[in-house]
Amino acid sequence: MLKKIVSILFFLSSSVMANEPKDWQLGFQKSASQSMTDIIWFHDYMLLPIITGITAFVLFLLLYTCVRYRASKNKVASTTSHNTIIEVLWTLIPCLILIVMAVPSFKVLYSQDTIPKADVTIKAIGYQWYWGYEYPDENIIFDSYMVKDEDLKENQPRLLTVDNEVFVPVNKVVKVMITANDVLHAWALPSFGVKRDAVPGRINETWFKADRTGTFYGQCSELCGIKHAFMPITVNVVTDEEYNKWLEKAKIEFAKEDTKDNIKIAKTIMEIK
Numbered sequence: 001m002l003k004k005i006v007s008i009l010f011f012l013s014s015s016v017m018a019n020e021p022k023d024w025q026l027g028f029q030k031s032a033s034q035s036m037t038d039i040i041w042f043h044d045y046m047l048l049p050i051i052t053g054i055t056a057f058v059l060f061l062l063l064y065t066c067v068r069y070r071a072s073k074n075k076v077a078s079t080t081s082h083n084t085i086i087e088v089l090w091t092l093i094p095c096l097i098l099i100v101m102a103v104p105s106f107k108v109l110y111s112q113d114t115i116p117k118a119d120v121t122i123k124a125i126g127y128q129w130y131w132g133y134e135y136p137d138e139n140i141i142f143d144s145y146m147v148k149d150e151d152l153k154e155n156q157p158r159l160l161t162v163d164n165e166v167f168v169p170v171n172k173v174v175k176v177m178i179t180a181n182d183v184l185h186a187w188a189l190p191s192f193g194v195k196r197d198a199v200p201g202r203i204n205e206t207w208f209k210a211d212r213t214g215t216f217y218g219q220c221s222e223l224c225g226i227k228h229a230f231m232p233i234t235v236n237v238v239t240d241e242e243y244n245k246w247l248e249k250a251k252i253e254f255a256k257e258d259t260k261d262n263i264k265i266a267k268t269i270m271e272i273k
């Protein structure tokens with residue numbers, strides 16, 4: 001029994017440090033961006049206290065009514081049907097609570113919606129059932145498939161590991177353009193506080209600025225078909241140096257083939273002009 005409790009406590013405490021979901025986890029994954037830090041603050045210090053307060057208050061009212069107005073003590077039922085003061089209060093107080101909640105909520109919403117000048121731009125394309133990535137400024141394009149259970153290496157999490165991972169530099173604004181090629185998907189990364197629908201024929205944009213290095217895991221978050229659960233997202237946040245090294249390698253390995261043609265076309269257009 002003691003062993004079980006210790007192991008649960010261990011899971012709960014270790015889950016706080018993880019960049020991936022853990023067994024027995026409660027609450028959010030540890031934040032890796034200002035946006036997620038704000039979301040966690042909003043949840044922990046605003047929503048939770050309000051929800052707890054309202055639940056406790058309603059529970060108290062129910063219990064009080066059950067005891068105070070029980071049938072054995074109230075042979076003749078009250079015929080009261082209106083009370084102006086109470087009706088005004090139960091309209092006004094919830095309104096005030098909503099207004100108080102709206103302030104930090106809109107702050108987070110707007111900060112997510114306003115994309116600062118991007119240092120790195122990546123494009124994520126949802127397919128049934130994997131993600132395709134492009135670095136439009138770097139001429140890089142690759143597909144990212146989930147690694148099957150039998151091919152997993154040590155310490156690689158099941159259902160979250162991919163063959164080709166996304167690399168981004170730490171403390172840099174990363175703009176993510178998100179679209180899909182077949183059905184609706186959603187590109188979501190809990191630690192960055194990012195989740196946007198991938199819609200065919202349309203480009204959605206979001207951004208994040210990771211404030212620490214590490215490997216971060218996310219999943220497709222829009223039910224997209226039979227293998228919806230098997231198109232994970234892996235993002236490696238690395239130092240500038242490591243990122244540049246990766247870029248060099250990736251530009252060769254994942255080069256978009258038509259570069260030369262594009263340059264030729266561009267030159268021809270310039271000449272005509």
Ligand SMILES: [Cu+2]
Nearest residue numbers: 185186220224
């Ligand atoms: Cu999907």
